[in-house]
Amino acid sequence: MKKILALWAVPRSTSTAFETMMRERGDxxxxxxxxxxYYYYSEEKKCDRYTDGxxxxxxNFQPLFQSIIDKAQSQKVFMKDMAYYIYDRADRTFLSHFDNTFLIRHPAKAxxxxxxxxxxxxLLEASYAEIYQLFEATKSxxxxxxxxxxxxxLVHKPEATVKAYCEAVGIPFMPQALKWESKVRPEVIQWEGGWHNEVQSSQGFKPREKKDYVxxxxxxxxxQAYEYCLPYYEKLYEQRLRVV
Structure with missing residues (x-):
């Protein structure tokens, strides 16, 4: 079995744009x-936020996990997911199936x-404590x-950042994958609320336009969430891949 290349992220961290870049690679x-x-639509679901599905x-966790493993038997698999979905399931056996990588964003923006x-x-859905726990488990x-x-x-230095990521995980850097066509992407789960409208209208990595957020x-x-999340972010940020 080939190990699954996994990107664990916090919400609103440009993770779907990164996923789009990985699709553009084609490999x-x-x-x-x-x-x-598993988290929202299984018999073992952890949250009742979504009631429409x-x-x-x-x-359920085990059959879903096995289906992902099965996909990797004969092909290379990349997976983008949120840390809070599985941080409490991430024992050494779980971690052994993945090349685990991480994406964070400053909580002042996310x-x-x-x-x-x-x-x-x-606070769990913000996922800063959870991604820190998953990161530390992986490091151990x-x-x-x-x-x-x-x-x-990623958005200010996309070429250098993606190149550093590729080198770190042992895959070739493909600069042509940094640009993509603006289009509707049915392969991306459309959670309620237009979560991925920005990436579907984008053509590459770029800083997001400032919005009139609260x-x-x-x-x-x-x-309160910011004060809780910031220390986890700062500890992770010090361990990021450095790019110039």
Missing amino acids: FVVLDEPFGL EIKKSN LPSLFARWPDFS YLGKVPPLIDSDD RIEDNEHLK
Whole structure:
């Protein structure tokens, strides 16, 4: 079995743009948040946020996990997923099936964007503590720091950041994959609320236009979430892949 190249992310971190770039490469089968089906649409679901989808036994953790492993038997697989879906399942056996990599974004930028879609988001859904736990578990398992990139590096220095990522995981850098066609992408799960409208209208990595989000200092929920998430982000940021 080939190991699955996994990108674990926090929400609103440019992760779907990174996934789009991996599709543009053409040398991986790309999976979009498969463990989200376990988290929201399985008999073992962890959250009742979404009530519109069908609950399926095949979305339970073990059959879903096995289906991902099966895909990697004869082909290279890349998977983008949220850390909070599975951080509590990530024992050494789980980690051994993946080349685990990570994507973070400063909570001052990610949290207002998340709040615009989920004003009731939980600290778990913000996922900073969870991605830190998953990162540390991976580091302990590997005995070294796993590849971690920051969203600001990705959008401001896309070529250098993606090249560093490719070198870290041992795949060829394909500069042509940094650009893509603006189009509707049915392969990306469309969670309620237009989560991926920006990437579908994009043509590559670029800084997001500033939006009229609620300011952190003007909202108590955002303020508390920011104070909780920031220390985890800062500890992770110090261990990111450095690009110039």
